[in-house]
Amino acid sequence: xxxTDPRKPSRRDVSRxxxxxxxxxxxxxxxxxxxxxxxxxxxxxxxxAASYPEWIPASTKPPKRGGVLTRASAWDPPLIxxxxxQSVGLYQFAGLTSNRLVRYALSDEAGGPSDLTLKGDLAESxxxxxANRVWTFKLxxxxxxxxxxxxxxxxxxxADVKYCYEAYAKEGVQTFTFQEIEGMETPDKYTLRVHLKxxxxxxxxxxxEPIAIVFARExxxxxxxxxxxxxxxGPYIMKEHSRKVxxxxxxxxxYFDKGRPYIDEYVILSTPDDxxxxxxxxxxxxxxxxxxSPSEVEVLRKTNPNAVVQAYHNTLAPxxxxxxxxxPPYNDVRVRRAISMAIDRQKQVDTVFxxxxxxxxxxxxxxxxxxxxxxxxxxxxxxxRPEEARKLLAEAxxxxxxxxxxxxxxxxxxxxxxxxxxxxDLKKNLNIDMKITKLDYTTYYGRYVEGKWDGMSWGFQSGxxxxxxxxxxxxxxxxxxxxxxxxxxxxIDDLTTKLRRTADRNEQRAITKKIVDREFDQVxxxxxxxxxxxxxFQPHVQNAAARALRRSDGYGSPTLARAWLDK
Amino acid sequence: MQKYVxxxxxxxxxxxxxSSLIVFGLMRVMPGDALIALMGESGNVGQKxxxxxxxxxxxxxxxxxxxxxxxxxxxxxNPGDSIFTNEPISVSLKKxxxxxxxxxxxxxxxxxxxxxxxxxxxATRQDTTADYAGRVVAxxxxxIPDFWLATLVxxxxxxxxxxxxxxxxxxxxxxxxxxLQQFLLPAAVLGFRLxxxxxxxxRSTVLEVLREDYVRTAWAKGxxxxxxxxxxxxxxxxxxxxxxxxxQLGVLLAGTVVVETIFALPGMGRLTVEAILYRDYPVVxxxxxxxxxxxxxxxxxxxLTYAWLDPRIRYR
Numbered sequence: 033x034x035x036t037d038p039r040k041p042s043r044r045d046v047s048r049x050x051x052x053x054x055x056x057x058x059x060x061x062x063x064x065x066x067x068x069x070x071x072x073x074x075x076x077x078x079x080x081a082a083s084y085p086e087w088i089p090a091s092t093k094p095p096k097r098g099g100v101l102t103r104a105s106a107w108d109p110p111l112i113x114x115x116x117x118q119s120v121g122l123y124q125f126a127g128l129t130s131n132r133l134v135r136y137a138l139s140d141e142a143g144g145p146s147d148l149t150l151k152g153d154l155a156e157s158x159x160x161x162x163a164n165r166v167w168t169f170k171l172x173x174x175x176x177x178x179x180x181x182x183x184x185x186x187x188x189x190x191a192d193v194k195y196c197y198e199a200y201a202k203e204g205v206q207t208f209t210f211q212e213i214e215g216m217e218t219p220d221k222y223t224l225r226v227h228l229k230x231x232x233x234x235x236x237x238x239x240x241e242p243i244a245i246v247f248a249r250e251x252x253x254x255x256x257x258x259x260x261x262x263x264x265x266g267p268y269i270m271k272e273h274s275r276k277v278x279x280x281x282x283x284x285x286x287y288f289d290k291g292r293p294y295i296d297e298y299v300i301l302s303t304p305d306d307x308x309x310x311x312x313x314x315x316x317x318x319x320x321x322x323x324x325s326p327s328e329v330e331v332l333r334k335t336n337p338n339a340v341v342q343a344y345h346n347t348l349a350p351x352x353x354x355x356x357x358x359x360p361p362y363n364d365v366r367v368r369r370a371i372s373m374a375i376d377r378q379k380q381v382d383t384v385f386x387x388x389x390x391x392x393x394x395x396x397x398x399x400x401x402x403x404x405x406x407x408x409x410x411x412x413x414x415x416x417r418p419e420e421a422r423k424l425l426a427e428a429x430x431x432x433x434x435x436x437x438x439x440x441x442x443x444x445x446x447x448x449x450x451x452x453x454x455x456x457d458l459k460k461n462l463n464i465d466m467k468i469t470k471l472d473y474t475t476y477y478g479r480y481v482e483g484k485w486d487g488m489s490w491g492f493q494s495g496x497x498x499x500x501x502x503x504x505x506x507x508x509x510x511x512x513x514x515x516x517x518x519x520x521x522x523x524i525d526d527l528t529t530k531l532r533r534t535a536d537r538n539e540q541r542a543i544t545k546k547i548v549d550r551e552f553d554q555v556x557x558x559x560x561x562x563x564x565x566x567x568x569f570q571p572h573v574q575n576a577a578a579r580a581l582r583r584s585d586g587y588g589s590p591t592l593a594r595a596w597l598d599k
Numbered sequence: 600m601q602k603y604v605x606x607x608x609x610x611x612x613x614x615x616x617x618s619s620l621i622v623f624g625l626m627r628v629m630p631g632d633a634l635i636a637l638m639g640e641s642g643n644v645g646q647k648x649x650x651x652x653x654x655x656x657x658x659x660x661x662x663x664x665x666x667x668x669x670x671x672x673x674x675x676x677n678p679g680d681s682i683f684t685n686e687p688i689s690v691s692l693k694k695x696x697x698x699x700x701x702x703x704x705x706x707x708x709x710x711x712x713x714x715x716x717x718x719x720x721x722a723t724r725q726d727t728t729a730d731y732a733g734r735v736v737a738x739x740x741x742x743i744p745d746f747w748l749a750t751l752v753x754x755x756x757x758x759x760x761x762x763x764x765x766x767x768x769x770x771x772x773x774x775x776x777x778x779l780q781q782f783l784l785p786a787a788v789l790g791f792r793l794x795x796x797x798x799x800x801x802r803s804t805v806l807e808v809l810r811e812d813y814v815r816t817a818w819a820k821g822x823x824x825x826x827x828x829x830x831x832x833x834x835x836x837x838x839x840x841x842x843x844x845x846x847q848l849g850v851l852l853a854g855t856v857v858v859e860t861i862f863a864l865p866g867m868g869r870l871t872v873e874a875i876l877y878r879d880y881p882v883v884x885x886x887x888x889x890x891x892x893x894x895x896x897x898x899x900x901x902x903l904t905y906a907w908l909d910p911r912i913r914y915r
Binding site: 104108110111257259260274275276277278299301302303304305307308310311312314315317335472473474475478479 | 629630632683684685686691694750753754756757758761762763765766767768860861862863865869870873875876877878
């Protein structure tokens, strides 16, 4: 005790200066080590991303029964009432507890990621009348509700589906889709006849949407809502739902698809933090994970070299710059085109998404062409041409630029970088001063959906939808309540209406292409680049690959009914 | 003493009332409401339906009516139901409070266990390598943000030892071992932060006390160093340390928000943040009032501890 005990001699004193000197050298050394360790990582990223397969075909081995599939999830269901939310937090498992009338092909029966074939789920077959206004669905016989009170395994009938669709039409988030129904009849226990208010050849796609699940009438009648219990006919029974902790799904032994599902339990752990989710995958606490960028895959593969990677390719971008196009200056198409041409989308793809992203479009390309469009194919107004943009803006009377605002909610970290890049581009190329406001979700959402804002917003279209009708008529028809981008174009109105009245697949493709061309020509929705991302699986996970329209960790969860664990 | 406690408790009433007004007002000033959050991404609900839902949720009442109703519920210890989930708030709290309480308690224990010995060591070996090391640790604790430290801890645990705390909370009574595994790292992260200020305060007060006459007398009597430091010096040096620890409780509760999120623990922090994001007014209001009441009580406890540490202190 040198300073205070006068009886003892001083020990090895270290002066402040000596200490700081030593500390500085140590710090410098550590920095050099870290910098050195990080070198050489970026160079391999692009090639690595390209080397991962887009599709993981179904396993050729016979499936094994049993085991527990676990996933650390970013999403927590806000509530479990399918009438009241479209949140991915709910549909990451609701598609496993419940069924729809029809569905898209699951990963072990799909020919590839872009297989858009509709298959029967609760329905065995379906057909329309010649006018496409009456759709008749023949239900599977012997489908039982899960053996849980109050259903106790009773048989599903057409009346159940009718009741459910009526409830969706009555209130909640699916009213737009189901209010299209004029009436329903059930000529027998297994037949549901749906009369639509207007012809729609795409109606089966609407009831194949991941959110259109059939819930149990008894639960709604007993509880008054569906916030406490989710009982369906699906491959898994919801055994536990502890908010902010976990959702546990247990195999339904009475599932109509005999022998399936293969996995005994699917556990979804609520894990809001990204680094924790990655740590969970690394340590084997999670069986699969979604990551956005090639560098993240590479980092994960350093600790998990046997991980199986699927390079996902998005068929659409859900986000874009939404303009108040019903007001000046954005009601002038020249202004919209100038802004669009002043934004360097390729730079966003290359920098923000490390080259693994799409330039951005809103209608899934699979509905009008086979290959994803390149930036060039999206038309002249999305090409980065600052000079032409300046001229066009001057022609529109805004040669000196103007001031505007943009509000957004950061759905993912890269979004803020994108917003800032757009701000820079507009200032540099068009002298447009864009004031950015970052909002919390509820404020952003309320303001955006209300649709009375001025200036710009980093807008979205619902993330759940996969169907062509939803992606065209529902989102672009001028009087649709889901027309968040405030599109008001008579040509689009005509085309989207015509599309839903056209039964021929080739004609549908042609009309869809016209809709997309018109959208890009008039810059009705200014789509921004979006990541492609990767699904990374532990090597024992089989048949869980994501398909083109849906990821198996989110709205595409029903595909996990066919997954199995090779352990 | 009794009078003092009663007076302090009475003084807490206006503090709590003011807090209730502030939190109620702030929640109403924030744009958007629970209904908008509840509707997810639909945008397809008619005005008539919206009005009906607002009425069902009690959001159509005038503000003063809503405030009085909530106050009455709080006085009756029945804070009502969550707008968002319909779950009684008391049930949500029953699940969340033990998590935060356990985390905070463990963090406090770890923090003090680290801080006091190192602070004493630092003071008794002033200007040695041990002292500088202790001070570096303290400054690091003060300057490294919780979220960054927690992220590093979880990432490097996974990479280096291929282990992280098991995700998916289990209660202490359900599985004590698993529960301890889940809480040790987050408590260490929080405790590290807490220990920093405490460590510095311990060092400086112990240094000050060691220079007092009575300590010199103790040395002169030939008492062993350990006896002088721990028996004579430390107890007298602890009053400012207790004040600091008491003051740190607010920081500790704030820190649980981040740490609970990173370590996926379903405590008060996550409950409150989620409620704020979803504009779940009753839940936010109740949680904030609970935290306010806790802090008021803890401050009183800290004040009362002084008398135990220094019998010369009298409360009037």
